[in-house]
Structure formats: structure tokens, C-alpha cells
Amino acid sequence: MNKTDSILDELASQGALPAAGHSLRFITPLLVALVVCAGATIAVLDDAFPGIATTGAGPILTKWGFSLALVLMAPIALWALGRPGRRTNLSVAILSVPFVLVLGLLAMDLSINSQTSFPGETWQRCLTAMALLSPLAFGGAIIAMRALAPTNLRRAGLVAGLFGGGVAMTAYAPFCPERGMLYMAVFYCLPILIMAGIGWLAGPKLLRW
Amino acid sequence: MAASREGDRKAYRQFLAEASVRIRSMLARKVGAYSELEDVLQECLIALHTKRHTLDPGRPVGPWMYAIANYKLIDHWRKRGRSPLVLDDDADMDVAADTFAGMDVEGLLGALPEAQAEAIRLTHIEGLTNREASDRIGIGHSAMKLRVHRGMLRLKEIVDEQER
CATH class of the missing domain: 1.10.10.10 (Winged helix-like DNA-binding domain superfamily/Winged helix DNA-binding domain)
Structure with missing residues (x-):
């Protein structure tokens, strides 16, 4: 009996029934990342939803619409990417839709309000929050992916980065007094894309199995 | 594979044996040296086993199996260096x-x-x-x-x- 045959016997003796709880091992790190980021922001910052009385719910709904779309769609793409042999083009491509919508709204906003105050007063706090929270949530997505079997590591890293950025934005947005699509494009979308780029670069190292 | 998941170890052994034949023939077109081929094959079989939870019931086994085998082959080449030819x-x-x-x-x-x-x-x-x-x-x-x-x-x- 050669070594391959003895490996076959050894594996077969362990049975084909997969260990229970692998879905939980995927979902838990994602939820933990979301809760930790939201909890940390609430603990550190005061005055949630500033200006909602004066400007209405429009700005926060726009921000959350964008970020929650990423937070909800990225795990679906990650789930597909973690299952070898699955087609993933569509679930990954659909993640570009929120960005395209933001670009469209930005063009509209710029054509209507040519005198937008930019960059506003709290952009440094916004960037700091994105820089601190995105890697945290990105780490959660990487841990989640390690429970599966991604075979396209760059793509999986990129989507994990989008998830990280999306979670950071979702957590910080209620404390952000700034409005305007230009602000959103530069201080939210751009950091999210940078996080996705880092994920694309680091994916092969972090997700190898 | 369906029978294997019901706890039939004999069926699972048969599935793994069949998988090893198919993966070996795929690897034979890409890996020259016999000892290297067996190494990659063994890595593939272990990966199929440890990641078996990523095969959804009802989905075809082939694309899943070959995707894992291909991933392991590329990983093997990356570890060893880029050339797919072994200079022994x-x-x-x-x-x-x-x-x-x-x-x-x-x-x-x-x-x-x-x-x-x-x-x-x-x-x-x-x-x-x-x-x-x-x-x-x-x-x-x-x-x-x-x-x-x-x-x-x-x-x-x-x-x-x-x-x-």
C-alpha cells in the first residue's frame, strides 16, 4: 500500500460528515466586527445624529443606504467566494452598484449645489474613524473567510476590505455632521476603496490555506 | 458523496478513491515528476477532506473538486518557485x-x-x-x-x- 492509499484510508475513517457549526464560524466574526466597531464608536463619541432636526434624515439615510448595502452584500459575496467552484462574478460585480450610485448622486449634487462647503469641519475625525475601524472589521472578515475555502484570494481580500470599510462607515456615520455627496465620496468611498485595495494586496498572504 | 454524508464510510472511501483518480489525471498534464505529482495529489485529498463543508448538498462535485485541486496545484508551484518544471x-x-x-x-x-x-x-x-x-x-x-x-x-x- 503506498502513501496515497494510506491517506485515503485515514481520511475515510474520519467520515464525510462535516463538523457542525461552520456557518457560525463564518457569521460570528462578521457580527462581532460590526458590534465592536459600533460599540467603540458609541463609547468614544457623543452626540449621535447631529443636525437631524435641522437637515432631516436625508444625509444619514444616504450614508447608511450606501454603507449598509456593502455590509449586507459583501458577506454574500464572501460566502460564495469561500465555496470552491462557485461562480462569483455577479456577486462581486454587484458590490460596485453602491459606488456607481454615489457617483451619479455626486454628479447631480455638484450640478445643483456649485457652492458646497468642502471639506467641512470634521473631516479629520472622519478619516481617523475610518482608518481605525476599517482594519478592525476587515480582520473580522478575514477570520470569517478562513472558516471557508477561498480559491481566489485576491478577490476575497478585496471583498473583505469592502466589508471592513462598510462596517466602519456604518458605525461612524451617525456621529458625522457633514453632508454633501462630495464629502461622502472623498471621506467615505475613497477610504473604503483603499481598504479594498489593501485587501486585494494582502489577500493571498492572509487567506492562504 | 451524498451517501458518504449519511455516514457511509465505505462510500466515502470510494468517493475519495475516485477523486484521486480524476485529480491524478488532471495533475499528470501539469506536473512532470511522479513524486511531485503524488505530493500534490495527497495535499489535494487532504484539502478535499478538511474543506468538505464547503460543498453544498445538491451542487455538482466536479467544479468544487477541480477548483480545490487547481488551487492546491498553484499553491504548490508558488511554494516551490514559479517554474512548473522540477529540475531534480x-x-x-x-x-x-x-x-x-x-x-x-x-x-x-x-x-x-x-x-x-x-x-x-x-x-x-x-x-x-x-x-x-x-x-x-x-x-x-x-x-x-x-x-x-x-x-x-x-x-x-x-x-x-x-x-x-
Whole structure:
């Protein structure tokens, strides 16, 4: 009996029934990342939803619409990417839709309000929050992916980065007094894309199995 | 695979054996050396087992299995270096004394491209090392190893064909 045959016997003796709880091992790190980021922001910052009385719910709904779309769609793409042999083009491509919508709204906003105050007063706090929270949530997505079997590591890293950025934005947005699509494009979308780029670069190292 | 998941270990053994046949034939087109092929195959089988939870019930097994095998093959190449060709000096030089006994060695070498024949003459007939041979004809060490390796593979094929 050669070594391959003895490996076959050894594996077969362990049975084909997969260990229970692998879905939980995927979902838990994602939820933990979301809760930790939201909890940390609430603990550190005061005055949630500033200006909602004066400007209405429009700005926060726009921000959350964008970020929650990423937070909800990225795990679906990650789930597909973690299952070898699955087609993933569509679930990954659909993640570009929120960005395209933001670009469209930005063009509209710029054509209507040519005198937008930019960059506003709290952009440094916004960037700091994105820089601190995105890697945290990105780490959660990487841990989640390690429970599966991604075979396209760059793509999986990129989507994990989008998830990280999306979670950071979702957590910080209620404390952000700034409005305007230009602000959103530069201080939210751009950091999210940078996080996705880092994920694309680091994916092969972090997700190898 | 469905029966295996119901706890039938015999069916699982059969599934793994069938998977190993299919993956071996896929790898054979991409991996030259036998020992290397077996290493990658074993890695693939272990990966199929440890990641079996990523195969959704009801989905076809083939794409899942080949995606894992392909991933493991690429990972193997990455670990070893980019070239998919193994340059195994020892294996190339370790030719049993009677391998070509009774054969017209010069005739066999005549069937090879001149560069490969010359490389084999220098290393296997004159007894030079790869480095000495590469210095003598003024090419790089790796290029010499490659010529010897490819020449030996070709010679083996020719001998096998003649013996059939």
C-alpha cells in the first residue's frame, strides 16, 4: 500500500460528515466586527445624529443606504467566494452598484449645489474613524473567510476590505455632521476603496490555506 | 458523496478513491515528476477532506473538486518557485549503470536536439558535473540543468517506445 492509499484510508475513517457549526464560524466574526466597531464608536463619541432636526434624515439615510448595502452584500459575496467552484462574478460585480450610485448622486449634487462647503469641519475625525475601524472589521472578515475555502484570494481580500470599510462607515456615520455627496465620496468611498485595495494586496498572504 | 454524508464510510472511501483518480489525471498534464505529482495529489485529498463543508448538498462535485485541486496545484508551484518544471539533479544524474546497456547510445542521442545531446554527452558520458559542463560550453548553470533534464526525459520516452 503506498502513501496515497494510506491517506485515503485515514481520511475515510474520519467520515464525510462535516463538523457542525461552520456557518457560525463564518457569521460570528462578521457580527462581532460590526458590534465592536459600533460599540467603540458609541463609547468614544457623543452626540449621535447631529443636525437631524435641522437637515432631516436625508444625509444619514444616504450614508447608511450606501454603507449598509456593502455590509449586507459583501458577506454574500464572501460566502460564495469561500465555496470552491462557485461562480462569483455577479456577486462581486454587484458590490460596485453602491459606488456607481454615489457617483451619479455626486454628479447631480455638484450640478445643483456649485457652492458646497468642502471639506467641512470634521473631516479629520472622519478619516481617523475610518482608518481605525476599517482594519478592525476587515480582520473580522478575514477570520470569517478562513472558516471557508477561498480559491481566489485576491478577490476575497478585496471583498473583505469592502466589508471592513462598510462596517466602519456604518458605525461612524451617525456621529458625522457633514453632508454633501462630495464629502461622502472623498471621506467615505475613497477610504473604503483603499481598504479594498489593501485587501486585494494582502489577500493571498492572509487567506492562504 | 451524498451517501458518504449519511455516514457511509465505505462510500466515502470510494468517493475519495475516485477523486484521486480524476485529480491524478488532471495533475499528470501539469506536473512532470511522479513524486511531485503524488505530493500534490495527497495535499489535494487532504484539502478535499478538511474543506468538505464547503460543498453544498445538491451542487455538482466536479467544479468544487477541480477548483480545490487547481488551487492546491498553484499553491504548490508558488511554494516551490514559479517554474512548473522540477529540475531534480539527483534524479537526472542517478541513472542506473545498466539502463542503456546494450543500446546504441550514440544512436539514441542522435534523436535528440543537438544541444540536449551535447549536454548529456558531457554530464553522463564524460562524467562532468552540470556546473563544469555549463562552464565548458559557456551557458548558465540552470540552462545546462534544463537541457540535461529535458534530454533525459526525451531519451526515456524513446527507450520506452522502442521497448513496446
